Amino acid sequence: MEEKGSAVRIKIINPNTTWSMTEKIGACARAVAHAGTEIVAVSPATGPVSIESHYDEALAVPGLLQEIAAGEREGNIDGYVIACFGDPGLKAARELARGPVVGIAEAAMHLASMVGSRFSVVTTLGRTMGQAWHLAEIYGMERFCANVRACELPVLELEEPGSRARERIIGECRRALEEDGSDCIVLGCAGMTDLCAHIEQVLCVPVIDGVAAGTKLIESLVALKLRTSKRGELAKPLPKPIVGLLEGFTRSS
Numbered sequence: 001m002e003e004k005g006s007a008v009r010i011k012i013i014n015p016n017t018t019w020s021m022t023e024k025i026g027a028c029a030r031a032v033a034h035a036g037t038e039i040v041a042v043s044p045a046t047g048p049v050s051i052e053s054h055y056d057e058a059l060a061v062p063g064l065l066q067e068i069a070a071g072e073r074e075g076n077i078d079g080y081v082i083a084c085f086g087d088p089g090l091k092a093a094r095e096l097a098r099g100p101v102v103g104i105a106e107a108a109m110h111l112a113s114m115v116g117s118r119f120s121v122v123t124t125l126g127r128t129m130g131q132a133w134h135l136a137e138i139y140g141m142e143r144f145c146a147n148v149r150a151c152e153l154p155v156l157e158l159e160e161p162g163s164r165a166r167e168r169i170i171g172e173c174r175r176a177l178e179e180d181g182s183d184c185i186v187l188g189c190a191g192m193t194d195l196c197a198h199i200e201q202v203l204c205v206p207v208i209d210g211v212a213a214g215t216k217l218i219e220s221l222v223a224l225k226l227r228t229s230k231r232g233e234l235a236k237p238l239p240k241p242i243v244g245l246l247e248g249f250t251r252s253s
């Protein structure tokens, strides 16, 4: 763990298994990270290629937790970012980790509430809007969240150069600013991270990307030597047998 003068290591977990997206997330995190921060960007060994339903989220969590458990075993990770806008497995990850864990929706919504009066979330498929509203509610961000909107863009289209994803997102952002009474935008998918600077330049309002927000928040928590509380709810899970499909998790956690 961090000592004065030593490098900070942040593990960014893209809970989907699309490596091109993981590389993009890693590059965007490195671009905003402090020079002394090492970014380790990973995808789980198991799980869906994209996360755009409750079912996908549930199936992404075991692989995500394996990555947290591996980081804890290696003992050289100062903090973790969960780089999917549904913040899957966030509380379970906090139970496993000694250092801080931040989800990108959590990070982006909190930062948006500090630079504007109300934000609109612009996300991928309409079916993910319910989860974004749910997170706004449980994070106490509902009063800052003017609306959640979708471009009806499947996550993996963000990886396709000819998909016109950027134009579609910008169009939805413009409608958000005109119709929602919002004054800043939260991007609702980790796969949008590389588009943030351009969208902000076009819209001339703050546009918050959760990958950058999560990276800087984790850096701040690590710099302040704040770790996950192990008193009560976020203590290590009790050891117990786990049978069947997830048998290996008895050891990994």
Ligand code: 2AL
Pocket (backbone or CB within 6 Å): 016, 049, 050, 051, 052, 083, 084, 085, 086, 123, 124, 125, 128, 155, 188, 189, 190, 191
């Ligand atoms: C996401 C995300 O950030 N990564 C992924 O696979 N799905 N979120 C979303 N709303 O589509």
